[in-house]
Amino acid sequence: MTTNEDLIGRSELDDLEAILSVSNSDVDEVVHTVVDNAEAIFTWDYEKGARPALNRLYEKAKRSQWNGATDLPWDTDVDQEAVVLANAATTLGGLAAGIDEQVIARSAFASWGPQEWVRMGVESQNWTLSQFMHGEQGALLCTAKIVETVPWVDAKYYASTQVMDEARHVEVFAKYLDDKLSGHYPINAHLKLLLDDIVNDSRWDMTYLGMQIMVEGLALAAFGFIHQITTEPLLKQLLRYVMSDEARHVAFGVLSLKEYYAGLSDAELRERQEFAFEAAVRMRDRFLQQEVWDRMGLDVKQVLPLVMASPQRQMFQSMLFSKIVPNCKKLGLLDANGGWLRARFTELGVIGFEDNADTGEEYAMFQLAEGKSAG
Numbered sequence: 001m002t003t004n005e006d007l008i009g010r011s012e013l014d015d016l017e018a019i020l021s022v023s024n025s026d027v028d029e030v031v032h033t034v035v036d037n038a039e040a041i042f043t044w045d046y047e048k049g050a051r052p053a054l055n056r057l058y059e060k061a062k063r064s065q066w067n068g069a070t071d072l073p074w075d076t077d078v079d080q081e082a083v084v085l086a087n088a089a090t091t092l093g094g095l096a097a098g099i100d101e102q103v104i105a106r107s108a109f110a111s112w113g114p115q116e117w118v119r120m121g122v123e124s125q126n127w128t129l130s131q132f133m134h135g136e137q138g139a140l141l142c143t144a145k146i147v148e149t150v151p152w153v154d155a156k157y158y159a160s161t162q163v164m165d166e167a168r169h170v171e172v173f174a175k176y177l178d179d180k181l182s183g184h185y186p187i188n189a190h191l192k193l194l195l196d197d198i199v200n201d202s203r204w205d206m207t208y209l210g211m212q213i214m215v216e217g218l219a220l221a222a223f224g225f226i227h228q229i230t231t232e233p234l235l236k237q238l239l240r241y242v243m244s245d246e247a248r249h250v251a252f253g254v255l256s257l258k259e260y261y262a263g264l265s266d267a268e269l270r271e272r273q274e275f276a277f278e279a280a281v282r283m284r285d286r287f288l289q290q291e292v293w294d295r296m297g298l299d300v301k302q303v304l305p306l307v308m309a310s311p312q313r314q315m316f317q318s319m320l321f322s323k324i325v326p327n328c329k330k331l332g333l334l335d336a337n338g339g340w341l342r343a344r345f346t347e348l349g350v351i352g353f354e355d356n357a358d359t360g361e362e363y364a365m366f367q368l369a370e371g372k373s374a375g
Contacts, residue, residue, distance in 0.1 A: 078180040122181075
């Protein structure tokens with residue numbers, strides 16, 4: 001029987017020592033190479049619309065293209081410290097991010113004043129948007145791979161529009177980081193491992209599952225949370241545009257894999273369940289932001305348990321799975337093989353999202369109006 005040790009390299013999900021042992025050993029590299037084992041598939045069946053749901057998605061995608069250079073108000077002034085203060089005041093439990101005052105008094109945070117907490121908020125924003133940027137490049141590569149490897153022409157047509165979407169997303173996050181914020185972070189080690197695994201796998205449906213369902217599903221939830229709380233108008237509009245694309249991307253995965261997974265054996269479905277669980281854990285681990293605490297000069301092993309105990313942090317960590325769990329249910333992955341993935345998601349504390357609307361049904365609510373208005 002496959003164990004947590006086999007899948008994620010540790011038996012306990014919250015083993016902090018094991019989580020922090022995963023590190024990015026080459027933060028200065030400019031080019032990172034991963035072996036792509038997939039075969040490029042031509043199809044001579046050019047019948048457009050054989051899969052009507054994918055065809056509708058493709059037509060919507062063609063109408064919904066936007067220009068990251070001209071459709072966003074880049075002349076907006078961004079006061080990053082003011083944004084940190086405003087966000088903390090609304091939903092994050094104050095500058096201390098919901099950490100109990102008595103706990104702070106007995107910890108490395110005891111010497112911190114408002115200046116340090118604001119700096120931490122600035123670094124956290126830099127880190128968060130840097131990881132989104134890196135993840136969008138992963139999506140760019142994976143979607144180009146889907147164009148090559150998926151056997152259906154309707155899926156190839158749609159995936160080609162997503163390649164353009166992902167290039168645009170990398171562009172706008174990089175521009176926002178360069179022009180409006182105060183620094184980049186290298187890719188987080190857990191995210192890097194996950195992206196490497198997705199690119200390396202030879203099976204076209206694993207590219208869909210890893211990127212369209214897991215990575216993009218988490219990103220859609222995270223973008224929605226940040227869009228809701230941020231007071232910064234440029235970022236709010238940028239995220240609204242990106243979310244309108246991401247919802248289509250996740251729906252693309254749901255619509256494609258539902259048909260394919262209906263014909264898989266129990267053994268094949270178990271492999272997909274295990275991959276989804278491994279991806280979920282890696283994405284949860286990367287949101288610990290250990291690089292931020294290290295840059296702030298703190299002992300990461302000492303402060304992370306305090307941060308992880310914050311109710312606001314626990315709510316955010318859980319909310320990230322609000323799109324992933326119902327989409328896995330729609331694909332039949334939750335309850336295949338005696339509910340193996342259901343048990344794992346219960347262990348992660350996220351099974352409560354299973355009855356949320358899946359993105360194959362709800363993506364239209366994210367779409368921009370044809371006039372490209374966003375808010």
